[in-house]
Amino acid sequence: MxxxxxxxxxxxxxxxxxxxxxxxxxxxxxxxxxxxxxxxxxxxxxxxxxxxxxxxxxxxxxxxxxxxxxxxxxxxxxxxxxxxxxxxxxxxxxxxxxxxxxxxxxxxxxxxxxxxxxxxxxxxxxxxxxxxxxxxxxxxxxxxxxxxxxxxxxxxxxxxxxxxxxxxxPGAGQHTKMANQIAIACNMMAVCESLSYAARAGLDPRAVLKSIGTGAAASFALSVLGPRMLDGDFAPGFYVRHFIKDMGIALAEAEHMGLDLPGLAQAKRLYDTLAAAGHADDGTQALFRLYAGL
The missing domain is CATH 3.40.50.720 (NAD(P)-binding Rossmann-like Domain)
Incomplete structure (x- = not known):
């Protein structure tokens, strides 16, 4: 060596x-x-x-x-x-x-x-x-x-x-990151749906975040990106276009392994829709736009 x-x-x-x-x-x-x-x-x-x-x-x-x-x-x-x-x-x-x-x-x-x-x-x-x-x-x-x-x-x-x-x-780091991105993609949908549900129910979504952000539902997406969603702050910490790239890699690897990942597939469809609407350079929290009609 x-x-x-x-x-x-x-x-x-x-x-x-x-x-x-x-x-x-x-x-x-x-x-x-x-x-x-x-x-x-x-x-x-x-x-x-x-x-x-x-x-x-x-x-x-x-x-x-x-x-x-x-x-x-x-x-x-x-x-x-x-x-x-x-x-x-x-x-x-x-x-x-x-x-x-x-x-x-x-x-x-x-x-x-x-x-x-x-x-x-x-x-x-x-x-x-x-x-x-x-x-x-x-x-x-x-x-x-x-x-x-x-x-x-x-x-x-x-x-x-x-x-x-x-x-x-070699490759193990990238496989681990794919597992990370899969978890984020599905969690991002969950956060958007949670906040949308809270608002439709007549609750104060920010107060809801305080209650659920430290329990079993806690996550980075909920505690850090959730407030940004509610503030309409879609500045990129990580670009939508890069996230779509990551999800595409993960779906291709999953297909190669014979693994069906319906949650990831749905997340990518939603993010593709978001990008097609002109938001590819927003941050990933901009998924909330689709739920809130922004």
Whole structure:
């Protein structure tokens, strides 16, 4: 096995709603931060604090001891890692790579196999916790990949999250995230229906939230997103369009395993309707629009 490089320089690719906060925590933990983002302006604050900008992802990979990515879609992940000038091609042997995008388990396994051939271990490490968890370094990080590489990168993960578990080999992190997204999708429908029922019954939905938010019905969707729904605050902590992508991956994996998931299928139908109405860039709590006629 190729010896792993001591981690001093950490590259971060993808500085969106969550990535910018995550990269900031890595920088604050004392690592020399190197950054790339398709929109350079999103890196300005980190660069002003000392981060090193790179014009291309491959250039960043060649300069770093570890690289983290959190981008949009599986196609973006595939191009970033497996392209001719991508991370695996340009990273020095012994560099640890970790993709924190929610992506396809089968793609994660293919990328990890390509990394093995180059002496570059690749972890799949999707996260849950949204913009709030990213800002507060309280993300849940679900990791798949080689155990030694996971242990090596654990201090970097610890800068971003507080529930960090290796779930198994390559792809296991993405499978775990699919289980997470399935639970969220069905719970989001439940919260919308609960609040709609309370309002139709003539109750104060906010008072109802206080009563049910600490009992058996408690959830992040209920306690954090429920008030946003009632306030008409549909700003994205996680985009509808990205959630639709995740649900599509989970449904495809379930079909491959011969598993019927009717709740997830219904949630995706509703979110597809929401996106078709022009709300793809809203946050996932915007599902309430369909119930409230907003």
């Amino acid at each position: 190729t010896p792993l490089r001591p981690i001093r320089k950490v590259g971060f690719i993808g500085l969106g709603i969550m990535g910018s906060s995550m990269a900031g925590h890595v920088q604050a933990a004392g690592y020399e931060l190197h950054v790339f983002n398709r929109t350079r302006a999103k890196a300005d604050e980190l660069v002003a604090r000392g981060a090193v900008w790179h014009d291309r992802p491959g250039e960043l990979a060649a300069a770093c001891d570890a690289v983290i990515s959190i981008v949009g879609m599986p196609d973006d992940v595939e191009a970033l890692y497996l392209g001719a000038d991508g991370l695996i091609a340009r990273a020095a042997p012994g560099t640890v790579l970790a993709d924190m995008t929610t992506s396809s388990p089968s793609l994660a396994m293919r990328i990890a196999a390509a990394g093995v051939e180059r002496g570059v271990p690749v972890l799949d490490a999707p996260v849950s916790g949204g913009d709030v968890g990213a800002r507060n370094a309280r993300l849940s990080i679900m990791v798949g990949g080689e155990e030694t590489a996971f242990a090596h990168l654990a201090p970097v993960f610890a800068a971003m999250g507080d529930n960090i578990l290796r779930q198994g080999g």
